[in-house]
Amino acid sequence: MSNPVLSSEPTSVLHSVLHEVFGYNQFRGQQEAIVDHVSGGGDALVLMPTGGGKSLCYQIPAIARHTRGAGVAIVVSPLIALMHDQVGALEEAGVHAAFLNSTLTSQEAAHVERELMSGRLTLLYAAPERVTTPRFLAQLESLHERGLFSLVAIDEAHCVSQWGHDFRADYLGLNVLHERFPGVPRIALTATADEHTRLDIIERLQLQTARVFISSFDRTNIRYAIVEKTTPREQLLRFIVQEHEGDAGIVYCQSRKKVEETADWLCSQGVNALPYHAGLDQRLRQRHQDRFLREDGLVMVATIAFGMGIDKPDVRFVAHLDLPKNIEGYYQETGRAGRDGQNADAWMVYGLADVVNQRRMIDESPANDEFKRVQRGKLDALLAMAEAHDCRRARLLAYFGQESAPCHSSTQNSCDNCQTPPAVWDATEAARKVLSCIYRFSQRHQSFGAGHLIDVLRGKITDKVTQYHHEALSTWNIGSDLSEQQWRGVLRQLVALGHVVAEGDYNTLALTDSARGVLKGDVQLLFRQASAAPARASRKSKPTGVGKTRHAPADLDTFAQERFGALRQWRSEVAKEHGLPAYLIFNDATLTEMARRVPASLIELTQISGVGTKKLEAYGLAILRVLERQ
Ligand code: ADP
Ligand code: ZN
Numbered sequence: 001m002s003n004p005v006l007s008s009e010p011t012s013v014l015h016s017v018l019h020e021v022f023g024y025n026q027f028r029g030q031q032e033a034i035v036d037h038v039s040g041g042g043d044a045l046v047l048m049p050t051g052g053g054k055s056l057c058y059q060i061p062a063i064a065r066h067t068r069g070a071g072v073a074i075v076v077s078p079l080i081a082l083m084h085d086q087v088g089a090l091e092e093a094g095v096h097a098a099f100l101n102s103t104l105t106s107q108e109a110a111h112v113e114r115e116l117m118s119g120r121l122t123l124l125y126a127a128p129e130r131v132t133t134p135r136f137l138a139q140l141e142s143l144h145e146r147g148l149f150s151l152v153a154i155d156e157a158h159c160v161s162q163w164g165h166d167f168r169a170d171y172l173g174l175n176v177l178h179e180r181f182p183g184v185p186r187i188a189l190t191a192t193a194d195e196h197t198r199l200d201i202i203e204r205l206q207l208q209t210a211r212v213f214i215s216s217f218d219r220t221n222i223r224y225a226i227v228e229k230t231t232p233r234e235q236l237l238r239f240i241v242q243e244h245e246g247d248a249g250i251v252y253c254q255s256r257k258k259v260e261e262t263a264d265w266l267c268s269q270g271v272n273a274l275p276y277h278a279g280l281d282q283r284l285r286q287r288h289q290d291r292f293l294r295e296d297g298l299v300m301v302a303t304i305a306f307g308m309g310i311d312k313p314d315v316r317f318v319a320h321l322d323l324p325k326n327i328e329g330y331y332q333e334t335g336r337a338g339r340d341g342q343n344a345d346a347w348m349v350y351g352l353a354d355v356v357n358q359r360r361m362i363d364e365s366p367a368n369d370e371f372k373r374v375q376r377g378k379l380d381a382l383l384a385m386a387e388a389h390d391c392r393r394a395r396l397l398a399y400f401g402q403e404s405a406p407c408h409s410s411t412q413n414s415c416d417n418c419q420t421p422p423a424v425w426d427a428t429e430a431a432r433k434v435l436s437c438i439y440r441f442s443q444r445h446q447s448f449g450a451g452h453l454i455d456v457l458r459g460k461i462t463d464k465v466t467q468y469h470h471e472a473l474s475t476w477n478i479g480s481d482l483s484e485q486q487w488r489g490v491l492r493q494l495v496a497l498g499h500v501v502a503e504g505d506y507n508t509l510a511l512t513d514s515a516r517g518v519l520k521g522d523v524q525l526l527f528r529q530a531s532a533a534p535a536r537a538s539r540k541s542k543p544t545g546v547g548k549t550r551h552a553p554a555d556l557d558t559f560a561q562e563r564f565g566a567l568r569q570w571r572s573e574v575a576k577e578h579g580l581p582a583y584l585i586f587n588d589a590t591l592t593e594m595a596r597r598v599p600a601s602l603i604e605l606t607q608i609s610g611v612g613t614k615k616l617e618a619y620g621l622a623i624l625r626v627l628e629r630q
Pocket of ligand 2: 391407415416417418419
């Protein structure tokens, strides 16, 4: 017997699942169309940014189809570490779910298999290598014959593409599901936006007839800011203390050493920070990751080894102390902030050394020329965004082929450039001075780094100047009108534009072919003015009486903040008892709404977004008691 053909669910059924199981009042974005299509038996490819709400897109169809007797949905996921939490969250919501992976004992696995074969399970999470084993396929065959194989969901579908960044060979074998069970609807999901990867997914998973749902990639709750690097650690500390005290956040650094130093330093300054990089002992790394997921308000200082599959929803900021490799990396890393839809910050410090390092890493890599050319192009796009004086959000989206208006400067989440448009100046003359000075050095077959160049321009007498008689150069002392920092800014932007390169062990400067046009005065250069101090108004005014670790959303009044703190305390106890991360009990948005609206009865509590029937039963009275005590 083949799978029963199900007619499309009435949308009221899907709504009631959304409301009763998950406690949400409305679908987000394209969720409703997707859920409707898949529940009705259609195939889908879903491209949605991180935090867009992909999980519901397959969970609700799975629940709706299970209710109608269609059996179990298989969810393929590469992230073994996360299955436990996802299943825990579903069970908390009253949905019978399980996972099969290498962390289970054989007894546990046997129990899950019995549940699977009985048709009682609604969702089963499994790793791709498990799904494609003959044993598992035989079990699916048996379910399918009895009409109990309802759906295939392929999460992180970009893993099937070699073009993408997380290729997994096991994903290539997933076609077998389609070949063996052509009638079972499939939904593939990814947050990777570029077209090349999308076409690859369609091709390799044979989704040619699937409906493609592409959401906007604008993360409207994220505020983007890129500031000039002067004293990075102090800048970071100021950012955390002024805007994110007590918040969970991620700080990305390029090297392992810098990760450790930065984490130590933050701790010495009273910030609760942990290091994470591939060089740490596996167990320690795992412990840090678990603590970050489970405890409130930790700052993870990490290399980019940290992040894949970190779906902690309440990460309030992502800070970069070093420049990422390209815009894809920047978008993906910053995208880990604010998955819960609440305000979050993407903040980066950036300076001359970043440009030089990233350029050098490409030049010195063993890759072939074609690959390097592509990498340079990608880096250039990121540098252009870092140096931009217009909307960063619009530039980011434009890179992914999405047109958008600049952010609304009146909203809290507009980018730094929209919020405080940077001063721009005509740097053509200054740039020519820099270039001709480098040219003068080269006429003497010499080359120097940024420090000496700026000394010469500013007419400073140093040992080196005297040694090389540079006070005799025609470019000596032609730039005393600008400060050292301003000259660094000019030089950085010239390197970013590719008119100057830094070479060798000492980062000595040389002109490129494109410098000629600037020297001749053919090109006008409008540069960002170096800002003396970050001109950023804090968006949080902290009410008195709120202690350091009791950080709460800024838009709550003092009493509501106290209630939020009490609810959070209660949540962390429940989470510990259940062995789950706190946000899976209730997320911050739900606690915030409870603290604001102060429901006084179970009926009132059901109106809070995020409180489904099962959780109401399990926790309703306890929540009311916590609120009464406040
Ligand atoms: P993704 O996998 O796309 O990154 P998730 O599925 O983890 O996103 O969802 C992100 C957050 O948004 C979760 O906390 C989820 O509970 C919440 N969410 C999803 N859909 C809705 C909705 N319709 N209403 C309210 N919250 C939602
Ligand atoms: Zn903007």
